[in-house]
Amino acid sequence: MRVSVNYLVAIVMTGCLFAGCSGDADTESASSTASGDTSTRGESGGGTSETDDSESGGDTTAAPTYKPIQLGGSTPAAASTNDSGGTTGPSTEPPKFEEVVAALKPVQIMLGKWQGLVKNAAKSEVHDWVWDLKSDPVFPALVLSIPDGEFFTSARLTYDPRIEKFLMTTTDGEGAKRSFTGKYVESPKDVPSEDGKTVERTFQLELTEDEGAGPGVRFQYVFKQQHNNRYLVDVNRARGKAKFSQFDVIGSQRDGVSFAKADDDYGDKTCVISGGLGTSTVSYKGKTYYVCCSGCKAAFEDEPERWIARLEEQKAEKMKANN
Secondary structure (H helix, E strand, O other): OOOOOHHHHHHHHHHHHHHHHHHHHHHHHHHHHHHHHHHOOOOOOOOOOOOOOHOOOOOOOOOOOOOOOOOOOOOOOOOEEEEOOOEEEEOOOOHHHHHHHHHHHHHHHOOOEEEEEEEOOOOEEEEEEEHHHHHHOOOEEEEEEOOOOOOOOOOEEEEOOOOEEEEEEEEEEOOOOOEEEEEEEEEEEEEEOOOOOOOEEEEEEEEEEOOHHHOOOEEEEEEEEEEOOOOEEEEEEEEEOOOOOOEEEEEEEEEEOOOOOOOOHHHHHEEEEOOOEEEEEEEEOEEEEOOHHHHHHHHHHHHHHHHHHHHHHHHHHHHHHOO
């Protein structure tokens, strides 16, 4: 059987054409997928509104995103880099306990009970901040309880040094949870009080609900520590990915006589766990120690030797640094 040379050439060219189209399609698909995987939203640069990086005129290169910690759930992973600056994959190493506590220490000025007033709702509520060192030992946290809270009844605030962000989970009266991440809008600053006897601490901490919450209403809370005995919470709302606008304000005044101080040297009254100002005492083997809240008291009573050993190590390190 004779076959035309032109016919054979046509078959070969047709095969090459389909092979080329298939290769181009695979390449285009892979490129599209890679582009989709690296897209992410811009973060708010401060204030009470969100803006995209493209709007601000800054670098539009996408950055990796992280899922906030859930109480009792998995922890977020941060990307690590190699010596040449390339990404080597997410880090699975848990953060150090001391790093988390150190990051939360400026915020612990809010420890204790406060009388809150919700402006628009014209209702009062009681805020109670304590340390939580037991629920998640990897991520110690400051926990806020508001039994009759207008917007939520409890909140857990911690910090992940791997991504350099605060993480907060709130729970409302119906048990619904919301997850937030954020940073300082204004870093903690200590200034002398009017009487010159103490130091007043101020900061603004902005926490924004994840976009993963869907097209419904999202919240943003801005904690504004004004001085040791007063802080405000701006309650901002947005629908879906729209910009946030102020919805309400909660003003809080410390309940009763203030025990707050913003300096770091409390002498013998230093809390054995948090390093804050101790307000009550605990005993172990005939020796008395100070704690700053019920959360630290519970943690100490569970593992007294652990916290005493840690306190002695800190004292030794401080003495060595001073010599």
